[in-house]
Amino acid sequence: MIKNALCALALLVLAACTVENSVTGRSQFIIIPPSQDSALGLEALNEVKKTAPVVTTGRMAQRVQRIGKRIAAVSDKPELDWEFIVIDEPVLNAWALPGGKVAIYRKMLDNLSDLQLAAVMGHEVAHAVLRHGAEQMSRAQAQNMAIIGLGVLVSSQTEDEQTAQMAIGLGALAAQGFVALPHSRKMELEADHIGTIYMAKAGYDPRNAVTLWQKMASLKEGGGGQPTFLSTHPSDDKRINRLSDRMDEDLSYYQR
Numbered sequence: 001m002i003k004n005a006l007c008a009l010a011l012l013v014l015a016a017c018t019v020e021n022s023v024t025g026r027s028q029f030i031i032i033p034p035s036q037d038s039a040l041g042l043e044a045l046n047e048v049k050k051t052a053p054v055v056t057t058g059r060m061a062q063r064v065q066r067i068g069k070r071i072a073a074v075s076d077k078p079e080l081d082w083e084f085i086v087i088d089e090p091v092l093n094a095w096a097l098p099g100g101k102v103a104i105y106r107k108m109l110d111n112l113s114d115l116q117l118a119a120v121m122g123h124e125v126a127h128a129v130l131r132h133g134a135e136q137m138s139r140a141q142a143q144n145m146a147i148i149g150l151g152v153l154v155s156s157q158t159e160d161e162q163t164a165q166m167a168i169g170l171g172a173l174a175a176q177g178f179v180a181l182p183h184s185r186k187m188e189l190e191a192d193h194i195g196t197i198y199m200a201k202a203g204y205d206p207r208n209a210v211t212l213w214q215k216m217a218s219l220k221e222g223g224g225g226q227p228t229f230l231s232t233h234p235s236d237d238k239r240i241n242r243l244s245d246r247m248d249e250d251l252s253y254y255q256r
């Protein structure tokens, strides 16, 4: 009886948290309201700044900020509190936090042209605009809640204990940051698609999105193991094929 009621409640919550993305039209399960995105992103960024060698001034940072701001300005959410930082580590990686905080690692800057960098930035800006971080965190949180829900059924905890457990779950995720949560393949291909349109609209030749992934593949073969930026991503061939298939559409934004 209680179990049925809880299941019904869970289904209601799931339905209530499913929102249609205005850019892609895809239904996303997101328990975090859009108004919370920037606070969560800022909190996670402050955590990163405590431990990582974050660079926000100087030539490297200016290069990233110049390209990033130009792309964010033509995105579907120019109004976000965009911030572009460099992390001074020899790693091929980049990520975006909810609310428009984007980080690029130094090895990317050392190896990529401005146009290839624009493709990376378009991809990351698209992740933030499409709320992929919030979606990813919601999935993880839903799994936590399912575990807590089971706990309620078997041990009949007091409400305080449940709240405490929820708080522990949220705290652990925030500490991990959104950085450690991998995006799904679907999100990656979505970020490629929308990101290449943004890059083209900002005046960067979108054909460089293809050369970016060719370059990334060659850097990967050059040793040093699987770059982090690629490890959670679809195969290079698959994304290069997808990008090439859509290039006529992307070029129409570029020539406009």
Ligand SMILES: [Zn+2]
Binding pocket: 123, 127, 183, 188, 191
């Ligand atoms: Zn990505």
